[in-house]
Amino acid sequence: MTPLGDILARRIAQTGPISLADYMAECLLHPVHGYYTTREPFGTAGDFITAPEISQMFGELLGLCLAQHWLMSGGGPFTLAELGPGRGTLMADILRATRKVPGFHASADVVLVEASPRLRAIQAQRVPEARHVGSVHDMPDGPLWLVANEFFDALPIRQFVRDGAAWRERVVGPDLRPGLSAPIALPALEARLADTADGDVVEICPQAAPIMDAIAARVAVGGMALIVDYGGWQSRGDTFQAMADHAYVDPFAAPGQADLTAHVDFAALARLRPSYTTQGQLLTALGIAARAERLSAGGDDRHVTAMQRLTEPGQMGELFKALAITAPQAPPPPGFA
Numbered sequence: 001m002t003p004l005g006d007i008l009a010r011r012i013a014q015t016g017p018i019s020l021a022d023y024m025a026e027c028l029l030h031p032v033h034g035y036y037t038t039r040e041p042f043g044t045a046g047d048f049i050t051a052p053e054i055s056q057m058f059g060e061l062l063g064l065c066l067a068q069h070w071l072m073s074g075g076g077p078f079t080l081a082e083l084g085p086g087r088g089t090l091m092a093d094i095l096r097a098t099r100k101v102p103g104f105h106a107s108a109d110v111v112l113v114e115a116s117p118r119l120r121a122i123q124a125q126r127v128p129e130a131r132h133v134g135s136v137h138d139m140p141d142g143p144l145w146l147v148a149n150e151f152f153d154a155l156p157i158r159q160f161v162r163d164g165a166a167w168r169e170r171v172v173g174p175d176l177r178p179g180l181s182a183p184i185a186l187p188a189l190e191a192r193l194a195d196t197a198d199g200d201v202v203e204i205c206p207q208a209a210p211i212m213d214a215i216a217a218r219v220a221v222g223g224m225a226l227i228v229d230y231g232g233w234q235s236r237g238d239t240f241q242a243m244a245d246h247a248y249v250d251p252f253a254a255p256g257q258a259d260l261t262a263h264v265d266f267a268a269l270a271r272l273r274p275s276y277t278t279q280g281q282l283l284t285a286l287g288i289a290a291r292a293e294r295l296s297a298g299g300d301d302r303h304v305t306a307m308q309r310l311t312e313p314g315q316m317g318e319l320f321k322a323l324a325i326t327a328p329q330a331p332p333p334p335g336f337a
Helices: 003-015 018-028 055-071 090-096 118-125 187-194 208-219 278-286 288-295 300-310
Strands: 078-082 108-113 131-133 144-149 158-165 166-172 177-179 203-205 223-232 240-246 247-249 257-262 273-278 320-326
Touching: 003 018, 018 158, 018 166, 018 257, 055 090, 055 144, 055 208, 055 223, 055 278, 055 288, 055 300, 078 090, 090 108, 090 118, 090 144, 118 131, 144 208, 158 187, 187 203, 208 223, 208 320, 273 278, 278 288, 278 320, 288 300
Parallel strands: 078 108, 078 144, 108 131, 144 223
Antiparallel strands: 158 166, 158 203, 166 177, 223 320, 240 247, 240 257, 273 320
């Protein structure tokens, strides 16, 4: 049992089972024993590698996508923001790739949305021109061009198992193993009775809606939000998982010592005018093949290998999806059909 496991077991023994969302939040964000408090998760030395760490092409192409849409929208002052910037690699690549876009940098207020003091210090080294805010609600009002890569998958989820016309919530008991609550009626899942059967699992992310509402309020007056993550359109099935040292592990075995995530329900994130595709299709449409060929001109085939990892269906190309939201009157986002 880990120190955080002992704390959670005592809490549950005193107050009763906790939701999966509470369990995730404690495991990831506990101020002393939480995963993001105590570990360096990113890169080959961490527990997982994200797309920006695989290749610079990912950030370059997303950056040019945002910049092109900004130009198509008429330019002007705006906030360039990233949610959950990790080590700052993605934003650094975006800024490098857009350096020569006329007026883009001069018009941009670069904002990184990050709550962790440890990660803020790392990001400040990589993106010194950026300023930090602790919440999406603290971003400036006005036009916003935003990117979020593997941000929503780490937000705590609740799981519900259908039982007739009711639902049982998956909870964590004193032995730190999952169990089920008594059947309850859930108005929020009333519509899902039409596309689920007994025993089906539906996941919801309570934090996602207010975050997306805050983003949409800014994009509505100008801008674009580009969200890339793994998941699909409308949640179904148990996708709760844990990763440590680049391998999947039991999410209940070592609280606080593994990364906990779940697949993103992109339908729940859609606002304003949504555009949706796979990561592979988006990067291909944005020209990753030509970029990989140019970077490989000196005989270094690592860029071709990285392109394949990012775009091929059997790797990240189809598991990861891309959602863009724009105002109804805005031009369509580059790269989306």
